[in-house]
Amino acid sequence: MRPLDLQNLTAWSLDDAEEFIYELNDPRLQSDLEVELRIGDIQEFPETRNVAYTMCHQGGPALIVFAPKLDDLTLGNIDAVLRHEIAHVLDLCYPSLKSTLRKHYSGVPPTTELFADWLAGLIWDEHIYYDDDLIQTTDVTSTSKRPRHLGL
């Protein structure tokens, strides 16, 4: 089993997200992004496909909690899940982000989960797919869009 280095994941991924926000050049988006990563308890992730979730508190760092089973996933899963969760953080922490993006891009998805996949694809320039366990992955699969029954 390959150990997961959350500190290193944070460094490169958040830099990309912060750079993207900065490039949008909207003063409402110019606060520092602070994200805390931790490994949660196995009971918090009852289904195979539950591997991470995100919370955003007023005045504190956003929190991304990974399932302990993240160590069993492929690198493609880890990349895609982390990007999807960081996209959720941006969506939660910057309420004006969607409207800013609509000025620059057409086809911004209106729903939370589709928006997270779309934004992750935009920031890291790599499409988010879903694997056989319906977990996000950067590896090309036949499921190129989040299935409706997962919630959009």
Ligand SMILES: [Zn+2]
């Ligand atoms: Zn999500």
